[in-house]
Amino acid sequence: MTRAEGSGAPGVDPRELWLTPDPDRPRRGRRPAFSREAITVAAVALADAEGIDAVTMRRVAAEVGAGVMSLYSYAPDKETLLDLMIDHVNGELPASDPLTGDWRADLKAIGHLQRDHMLRHPWLATAVPARRTLGPRTLAFLEHALAALRPSGLDGGARLEVFAQLTAFVAGHVAHEVAQAEAALSPDRATAEALYLTAVAADGHHPELAEALASAGRPVTPDATFTRFLNRLVDGLDAG
Structure with missing residues (x-):
């Protein structure tokens, strides 16, 4: 070579x-x-x-x-x-799973598959964004993703961009998840951090933060957080 x-x-x-x-x-x-x-x-x-x-x-x-x-x-x-x-x-990614024809639902399913895959191999989250060469197994999954996006009406180039955007989002999110898990706070430290933010929000100088912290609570498990972020990304895509 x-x-x-x-x-x-x-x-x-x-x-x-x-x-x-x-x-x-x-x-x-x-x-x-x-x-x-x-x-x-x-x-x-x-x-x-x-x-x-x-x-x-x-x-x-x-x-x-x-x-x-x-x-x-x-x-x-x-x-x-x-x-x-x-x-x-x-090669672990399923490249022949049946598609529903609902491109947003299928794209979300692909995003979840990618996250699970990167969590099994945590080094992937930082390695993938820097790569340019697509081998045969990677191309098989790309073909599957592009087929999932066909009902969107986007042209081929736009579908490639959407898949790249999804993959970059998943890789970034997983890299953050892995880093957070490695730097997990002790219960005492987590409590101290929460009390600090509460004090800052009450000082009158951070009204946007105060409103955000006072809004209705949301599940904060890794799965629930990823799903919310993924849904916002995919639901906000413009298929025009």
């Missing part, structure tokens, strides 16, 4: 990565003891367990029992490995 010419960024030409024959299938000689699939699976397991920063070529080589230099014929750098990892886990 070679770096994409003129890209100015690490990685290989996506045509070479996704459209060339399986690199695990040598023209002659013995089949190697490991494969690109095994390397990808090992990298995903590391990322799921320890976060994306734990994924190094040396760590992955140790997991599959290979010399680190031998990995470079399968993934010449971490950027390419990340492309492989994202496409591998995106």
Whole structure:
């Protein structure tokens, strides 16, 4: 594999990565003891367990029992490995579920699928927005999403934009959820934070905040919050 010419960024030409024959299938000689699939699976397991920063070529080589230099014929750098990892886990997304024909309902269902998927693989929320290469599994889910949006009447380009907007929203929301979970406040600290905001709202200098805090309470569970935000996004889309 070679770096994409003129890209100015690490990685290989996506045509070479996704459209060339399986690199695990040598023209002659013995089949190697490991494969690109095994390397990808090992990298995903590391990322799921320890976060994306734990994924190094040396760590992955140790997991599959290979010399680190031998990995470079399968993934010449971490950027390419990340492309492989994202496409591998995106194979978990259902790309053939029946569609209802109600594009808003179907798009909301897709948003929930994406959130559940990113929560299973928390590193995805920060990795996906930086990627540009779409592998075959990712393209299968994209095709499903574009089909879900067809009844909206939007042209193809607008449907691509809507799906990109949805994916960016879900990734941002999940990244926030994960960060909040990691920095969870103790009960005492949470109480102190609530009392602080109450005091600020009562000082007369923050009327908008006071009104917001005095409004009717809403469920604040992660699922309920995500659903409210998602509904506002999708219901507010202009299909004109």
